[in-house]
Amino acid sequence: RERARASGDRHIAGLTDAIETELRLKHKQGHWVWVLDRGGAVERDAMGKPLRLMGVQTDISKQKAAEAELEQVNVRFRLALAASGTGIWHHDLATGKSYWDERTREIFGLVSDTAEVERDHWFGYLHPD
Numbered sequence: 001r002e003r004a005r006a007s008g009d010r011h012i013a014g015l016t017d018a019i020e021t022e023l024r025l026k027h028k029q030g031h032w033v034w035v036l037d038r039g040g041a042v043e044r045d046a047m048g049k050p051l052r053l054m055g056v057q058t059d060i061s062k063q064k065a066a067e068a069e070l071e072q073v074n075v076r077f078r079l080a081l082a083a084s085g086t087g088i089w090h091h092d093l094a095t096g097k098s099y100w101d102e103r104t105r106e107i108f109g110l111v112s113d114t115a116e117v118e119r120d121h122w123f124g125y126l127h128p129d
Contacts, residue, residue: 004037010052011040019055022064034064089117098122 007021018040024032039055082087087104089098098117105111108125 007037008053014048017070019053022060025057033059034061036060 001023004023007016007019010016011019011025013114018038020036020038022034022036025035027033028086036058037055038051038058041050041052042054043052078088081103085109086103087105089104090099092099097122100108100110100117105117110117
């Protein structure tokens with residue numbers, strides 16, 4: 001509630017070019033709906049004070065549900081990685097750079113100050129046979 005008011009107040013005071021706020025509104029049937037509220041002044045007086053505001057509201061409930069689900073998946077994924085002691089890496093074929101997470105760097109005894117590992121660095125860890 002306060003975020004929505006503050007966003008509108010900042011715009012009316014001339015501190016922002018537009019109003020843009022994500023908020024939850026109570027549906028007529030009693031459940032909550034996530035809404036992206038965007039708008040702004042469409043008419044001002046000679047002093048620049050807003051006389052009329054106009055805006056749109058977009059239902060973003062599905063997006064918010066997907067974000068929450070993705071966060072839960074990420075929490076579980078990080079927990080599984082930590083429990084298994086597994087590290088993650090990826091290699092960019094275009095640049096020849098590899099990126100190692102903290103656990104992968106620990107496996108190789110590397111300092112965890114950089115995630116980027118040169119291709120030749122990786123080959124240096126391989127046993128000669």
